[in-house]
Amino acid sequence: MVGVLGIALFSGMDAVMKGLVLAIGTIATMFWRNLTGIVLSGALYLPRRKAWPAASTMRIHVARGVLSAAMGFLFFWGLGRVPLAQAVALAFIAPLIALFLAALILKEEIGGRTIGASFIAFAGVVVIFVGQAHADLGREATIGSVAILVSAVLYALNIIIMRRQALVADPLEITFFQSLIVTTILLLALPFVGVQVPPLAQWPWLLFAAALAIASMLLLSWAYARAQASYLAATEYTAFLWAMLFGWLFFDEGVSWFTLGGALMIVAGCILAARKPQDASPALEAAT
Template sequence: MNRVAQHPVQAFIVALVAVGVLSVMDAVMKALVLALGIYAVSVWRALVGLVMASALYLPRRLPWPSRATLRIHVARGAVVTVMALLFFWGLARVPMAQAIALTFIAPLIALVLAAIVLGEKIGRRSVLGSLAAFAGVVVIVAGQARAELGPGVLLGTAAILASALCYAVNIVMMRHQAQAAKPLEISFFQSLTITVLMLAAIPFLGMPEWPGVQWGWIVVAAAMSFAGVLLFAFAYARAEAGYLSVTEYSAFLWAAALGWLVFDEGVSLYTIAGAALIVGGCLLAARREPGKAPEMEVAA
């Protein structure tokens, strides 16, 4: 296997760009869900995403993955489908800054899942970080209740937290998947699984609404999602995951700005304080004990 030369600063900049691209995609998806509904947007975006992934993967005529690898692809694709549906449904009901802040708890949930599933040890810092992050979630929810934003926002918050749980499961599954397949293969079979699941729902939910004038934005959302995956793959091949992970928190700044500019959403002090607690908890949990070797992880 050829090793990619390490360029940490370049990788950090590319990861920041990836976060920005995906943050703008979130804003586009929020507008689409408000206009068309989560079901229609998910079906059409899945189809467009599959076309894009197929155009890059199929011409290479790579060997078909083994049955065991296919099971991993399908399982993770199913988790990603549920994760996306919950997140974008919740995002349509919750201010963007609050929604993104709540998703930051996912890495800490992944630590707990890794301990249960993979037998990894949870250190004292991880426990303290988890408590701080949980306090951050409580602060954000308390701010929502104080503002009397209505049951829709609280339901949206519950959906986003459930999506964060799915994302944590996704993180654990990525460790196995990345050892068995390359990014383009992962992207293709993820898109294929999501599309099949979306189409399988048609007999029960009916034909999705035709996008009409929104078609262009659906293509933009699918393209930005795909671009974000490729940018992250480029970055994580050139620097350690621990070094790049902090770029994820720049999404809060993007969400606050886009929510204010596009959707006229304010950012409360409760949201800022809660986000600070969650980010601080994640950073505390991510710190390694002195002398402990870093663990490399491949981003899908």
């Protein structure tokens, strides 16, 4: 339930970010949102920290920060060119890939029920994408879709790193260092792309996006410390339901019968993947 709530807030952040990307551009939106995130998360983390993270933990923070910067840029760039629901639908290849990466990297045991449920949910995504393909969205949307697909592959790896990270660091530490590292990477890119201070009217939205991102990361970090990545990956599919709602409310993006049918399949897959909490508890072997 905490994981689902984290995904809901993250989906809300996507909707705010889409509006910002259209208004001030991708790099500017990511840079100012993450810079704001450093201030907000630092105010929570720095007064409470007992010591700086160990070198091994910092390597995980850096790895996820670099990955998040690349995947975030590709996703938000694509998000500015395709409907919100379609972007999230394309990104749903990530949990499916994460299932197998969890088995390969984390040595987690993947049950047939979880695999079957993920395939049902992914089939729902395919139904949605087929329906979206009937609309002529133009060349920009095609390129944006490719960017989102590449971002989804990176996000699958991010899910696995998130699981390792959650076992060695608390949510506040994770949130602070991710904002710090992503901002540092974007700062290095500024001399080449140039970024201006956003208009005053955009700052409330940047603050709102940063707050949603931080709240989402805190909730997801808490959840991933208490359940296996292969189990929680199925909760990612609920993001489409929120994207469908936010796309309709804020961007006047319609919802087809393909979309509704696919959403039902996604929900069915998530319900099927659910199992008893004790079966999803993190095993000691995963921390070694």
